[in-house]
Amino acid sequence: MDASLLIPCSHCGAMNRVPSSRLAEAPVCGLCHEPVFAGKPIALTAADFDRHATRSELPLLVTGTFGKGRTVAWTSDVGPHWLPPGFIAWSGYKALFEQMIGWAAGE
Numbered sequence: 001m002d003a004s005l006l007i008p009c010s011h012c013g014a015m016n017r018v019p020s021s022r023l024a025e026a027p028v029c030g031l032c033h034e035p036v037f038a039g040k041p042i043a044l045t046a047a048d049f050d051r052h053a054t055r056s057e058l059p060l061l062v063t064g065t066f067g068k069g070r071t072v073a074w075t076s077d078v079g080p081h082w083l084p085p086g087f088i089a090w091s092g093y094k095a096l097f098e099q100m101i102g103w104a105a106g107e
């Protein structure tokens, strides 16, 4: 049986169950028929943060600044026991973490 992930649509916010094996196939939302993934970071609002933080099965990346300080919160592990194999095999996986850490370090 194929594992699946519960993913909020980046367009309308509806929750979509997507088989892990089909994540790279540009899944579309069952409600609005737009692509589930925006292909870019989504700026969440207070109104939709809880849905992404508590219902989505995707890792959540939150960044913030305070004065000269920067912080990054990644709501998952970076290893294969939490992330889907397709995410780890993604060509941008290494760059994501390098850039995330570099940004937090002020580079």
Ligand SMILES: [Zn+2]
Pocket: 009, 010, 011, 012, 013, 014, 029, 030, 031, 032, 033, 034
């Ligand atoms: Zn939608």
